[in-house]
Amino acid sequence: MKDTSAFNFTKLSKEGKFINVLTNEDVRMISFPGQVQLLQFLVRLIKAKNILEVGTFTGFGALGMAEVMAAGGKVTGIEIEPVFCEFVNKRAREHDLNVDVKEGKAIEILKSLAEEGQKFDFIYIDCLKDEYLEYYKIIMDNKMLSPNGLIACDNVIWSGRSITRSDTDGSALDDFAQFVVEDKRVVSVRL
């Protein structure tokens, strides 16, 4: 996946075509139900309170995690498409879930959260594949992960292409995975 803003979801939404967008093949970007169940399991397991999601789309992951986070918790989302930010923030308000999706480029928002000294117990990375390493470095170098916190990253296998390094995103994901494996600050597993 490259920068999905190329699809211009916000413009399509203004033209009343949002539903059409979500019924075409781009819908594949939504985390699948088993994945959200796994996220919920991990959030419950570590009793996560402060949660960050990099790449929120229509909020399946963000809202799912908010449902099971520890009392008084909050999910902060990062999403480049204004229409998705608005959609998810509205759904969260309707369901009384503490979710705040911030609009903008992931790297810029991560840097501003780091400057504010924000820390998270659980972080779900599901955004631009060739930026995973940069997201990870911003998070770890600025100590944004709480002690005993957990980072889950989608697509690290990338249908095998990160193992064979057979496309640009596959190679970027493999570089990311290699960096994490060698990073003494964390214990990691690639599933």
Ligand SMILES: C[S@@+](CC[C@H](N)C(=O)[O-])C[C@H]1O[C@@H](n2cnc3c(N)ncnc32)[C@H](O)[C@@H]1O
């Ligand atoms: C795979 S989807 C996220 C799916 C979501 N985590 C879920 O649970 O359904 C990736 C999202 O990242 C957003 N995105 C793409 N480039 C971005 C960037 N540079 N900064 C922030 N968000 C970006 C896309 O608009 C898209 O909504």
